[in-house]
Structure formats: structure tokens, C-alpha cells
Amino acid sequence: MTIKHVLDPKRFLHIGIVVKDIAKATKDYSELWGLGEWTPFEYGAEGEQIGTGVPFYLKLAVNAAGPIAIELIEPVGCPDSIWQKFLDENGEGIHHFAYRVDDIEKTIAELVEKGGELLWNIHLAPGMNYCYVKAASGLIVELVDFDVPL
Template sequence: MAGLQKILDPDRFLHFGVIVRDIDQQMEQLSAFWGIGDWSVLEYGAHGAQILKGNPFNLKVALNRAGPVTVEFLQPLHSPDSIWQQFLDERGEGLHHLAYRVDDLAQSIAAIERTGGELLWHISIAPTMNYCYARVPAGMIVELVDFDL
């Protein structure tokens, strides 16, 4: 994975994403285990977004901090062809991706592809927020996020 160190920089790590069947149950269990609460929960889909690679989707997402780590639960909603539902069907619940913030998404995708990685899914929500999933040569899925706050 030489050449990807800048993209997969631990200092730019955002969260780890976990695919789940029942987000409410998972939030309850993790809250009890780690003593955390106040989850940020939202449902969203491709409405108003430009899907550059992938299929339409509806998704329920929950985010929370557990110590220094941010946890993201993702539950696909009525989206049989979505990347999340495909993962759930093929592998079941579990770790889906590690997310990193990047400064230039196009350059980051090109770098991953140059090293033998593969772009799996790509969306643009607004001119200031774009993100994708890619499989890096080691087989791991990463989410690359390029946004301006």
C-alpha cells in the first residue's frame, strides 16, 4: 500500500463504520456497554444527491463518540441493491469501513486505483461534500470524505 500513507493517515481518521440489521438495538447495546448516549441519528437517501457510482439507497445512520473513537452504525432501509445491503447479505453484520478525511477526493481515488485498489461507490451531496467507498489493495474498504465545514 505504498503511496497510500498520505490518504490513510491515522491523524485524518474520522470513524469506523459498522453495518447492522437493527440500529436501535445496536445503539442500546453499545450505550449500555460503554456508558454512552446521545446518538446522532438520521435517515437519508440519494434524493438531491448525485450518485457518481453505485445504486440508489435509503439508509439510517447513527453516530456517537466512544472515548477518542467515533462509531458509525449503518442500517440499509429498503435498498436491495445498495452497497450496504449487499454487504449485509454477503457477510452479515460487522465492520464495513474505516473513514478518512481527504483534501482532494479525485486525487485520492486516482491514487487508490494506481495502487490496484477499486472505487466501489461515489456520491456528491453538494459542491462542498463528496465521499466514496474504495477497496484498497489489502482488501479493506475505506470511506474517503472531502468536505468543507
């Protein structure tokens, strides 16, 4: 009997880590893993872009620890966001594993059918969508459905 896998390990993108202070975290993780410069950026969304969730603003930094991409996330002034709630309830730590998918709606449906729960989704522009689904195992998975390098 074959088990149908929803997520393709070959399409793994990154590990998302929620932090309190992005400047401190980039320094600490650089020292821990011997990493070079981080790529920082900031963004937020509100209104019609958000399918499930609340308006948010984030500071982010990305880097690679060997073959694994790391995304650090600092929520800024968004107390009801999924990231701030995670930080308040769990402290700093791994928030999600991200995967590229070809059909985000189909993948959401498959994960929900297997006992998962859609936590958050956003539509940045036509063809640029991503979301968080809490899998039945409790792991938060970010699904990315666009072709922008991450």
C-alpha cells in the same frame, strides 16, 4: 526509502458498522461501551447525485467510544446497495474506516493505482463528496471531501 502514504492517520474520522436494526444496535453498543445518547439521522440519494452505485436510503446513528467515532448504518429498502450487500454477505460488522481528504479524485486515483477499486461515490452538492474504495488489502475506506463536522 520512504513509503508514500495515501491516508493520513491524523485525519481518521470514524468506523462504519453495518447493522440490521439501528434501534437494537444503538442499545447493544451503548451497553457494550457505556455510551450515552446517539445522534440519529436518515438520508438517501438517487439520480445525478450518485456517481457510482444505486439509489439508497439509510438510517444512521453516530456516537463516540472514547476517541473513536462510531457510525452505525442500517440500509432501508435498498436491496442492491453496497450496505445491504455487505449485510447479506457478511452479517453485521465493521464495513469501513473513514478519512477526510483534500482532493477526493486524486486520492481515489492513488488508491486505485495501488490496486484498490472504486466501489461507490456520491456528490451531494458542490464541494460535498464522499466515496468507498476497497483498498488492495481488502479494507473498505470511506473518503470524505467536505468540511461538515462528522
